Amino acid sequence: MTQIAVSVQDGEQKQFASGITIAEALKDLVSNKQRKQIVASVCNGLPSDLGTTLTTDSVLEPILLASEQGLDILRHSTAHIMALAVKNIYGNDVKVAIGPAISDGFYYDFDKKKAFSPEDFEAIENKMAEIVAGRLPFERQEVTKAEAIKLFDELGESYKVELLNDMEADPVSIYKQDGFIDLCRGPHIPDSSWLKVFKLLRVAGSYWRGDEKKQMLTRIYGTAFTDKKDLKRYLNQLEEAKKRDHRKLGKELGLFTIQDQIGPGLILWQPKGALLRKLIEDYWKEEHYKSGYELLYTPHIARQDLWKTSGHLDFYGENMYSAMEIDEVMYQLKPMNCPFHIGVYNATKHSYREFPIRWCELGTVYRYERTGALHGLMRVRGFTQDDAHIFCRPDQLEDEIFNIIDLNLHILKTFGFDEYDVYLSTRPEKYVGSDEHWELSTDALKQALEKKGLNYSIDPGEGVFYGPKIDIKIKDQLGRSWQCSTIQVDFNLPERFQMTYTGEDGAEHQPIMIHRALMGSLERFIGILIEHYAGAFPLWMAPEQARIMNITDDQGEYCERVFNQLRKAGIRISKDLRNEKLNYKIREAQLKKISYMLIVGEREKEEGTVTVRMRNGKNLPPMRPEQFVEFIEKECEEVTS
């Protein structure tokens, strides 16, 4: 019999008879204790089942169940077990589509006449528990593609047949479990008893292969863990995210409202939210002024011809609202601000000496979003871009990009975001502009990123047709990432609008145009801020920095005086002089996430002070109102300067 040499990576090599399974080999290669944790193994670079037979010299890298890869396998197998349960319950009423592991769990798509609803979960989970108790093995088998097609065709599993037809692999692997046969690459847990902790989470519709022209399937999401505690932690995380949901907090804190009567995707800012927004806008404008930008204001509609010239009707028309007729001329709502800024540019003649020109605007745009895509402040139909356009000469491009990134990161940091993922997107297949231009500007973007010392990944071919771009994604408190900032070079619009400047040589040249948004959409950015801070905003942008409250009516007048003094000094303060107990007032202010409570009893009234209670429940020593003003101003300055 042939002998083969098998070893665990970095471990001792041993001789075995050819045909031995990985599981058997591992018995001799690792300790018993360790072996119980091993769910599968990478074998010569290929993730494999423990039941895989070895016929050549092999190097094994065991996969521990609790590792990331192990969890993936467990969840993938759980998807299969769920499919088996579903097939057991509903038989030929369901066809299976695909069922992969995803980042926090798994899903399986089914074709079923009447879609699943959460009420079906109990039955499915019970059946899954039975399967787990039955210790059903996952049996792998390799068959030719033709055999597999025949097999799944006979089983009536047309989605599998379609998958097979599109696949290049041949032979392919199938897994059998208690009569349920699934096309699958594997690997899997050896048998169903490895599954200890699982939960079905939600149902959703999904198109076959994500294509809305194709069949709508019904998807069940679930998750699996090795430990009950992990599942609990995961469910807690979901709860935490729910608590921070900007739609819930927006309502509770009185920030914004969306109403049927007004229309979906259209935001009404309530006083507190409007103040928050104003504070953000003011800060934004100030920083832009400091960085050499000038502010523009432009209208919300323009003649349709403008959008023809800009190319928006051709390339972006589907996202634009229908035209309206004014004095027999067609006008359309703006989906972007750029043509207006170009209008400002073209209003006068320009010399190379003026460059770089940096114009910014908080421009409100309107874009059609499908009803199913709308989501609180995160996806709306009318929103305000923190837009800017820079016009410059080719030799200024790199410096300008550097300055933009610099300003960008500075502002994001002030808002509390200091973790980023940066992407550079290069020339796509379809593009305008000369190769020379593309090379020059892609290079400028790269140089600027490197000079700034930023790590970035390249998205080849993902640039917009009119120029390369840099995207910056920020990470929030819960570790979720959001794409907000984008910096795009544009060779298209200067050409379409025949923009020019007079060069050193006296001839007319075309300027380079950079589009740039930093927060992206103000609405969405505020949504992100609400969730990032769970509604407890840093002092400098808190709409309510302080609330003064009396202990009994006797301090009412004194409180009024202090309130007026602080308000005049620019503190964003409210008062609670109601005939209620202190406890009650504190609780309410706490729930509204107000930064400081100013508590006034007889002592404070007599001494002319206030006692400052912080959000964490601790008190600062009593201070005079003017000391409190200084204190607030100092705290704000530390962040925004």
Next chain:
RNA sequence: GCCCACGUAACUCAGUGGUAGAGUACCUCCUUGGUAAGGAGGAAGUCACCGGUUCAAGUCCGGUCGUGGGCUCCA
């Protein structure tokens, strides 16, 4: 847009074919209390909208509008 779920007082929600409910908020009164809910009373709803079934509809059926979870992390 499509699939599923949901839409009841300002808010959070209960109400499974037979007289619209609770808690919170709001208003009035009592209470004047030092760090997360004092007490009593009152007012408040076209049960999203339109139509149908029924002696009878918040409840069942159909449609419209809106909200939520999703709609390739590819066997």
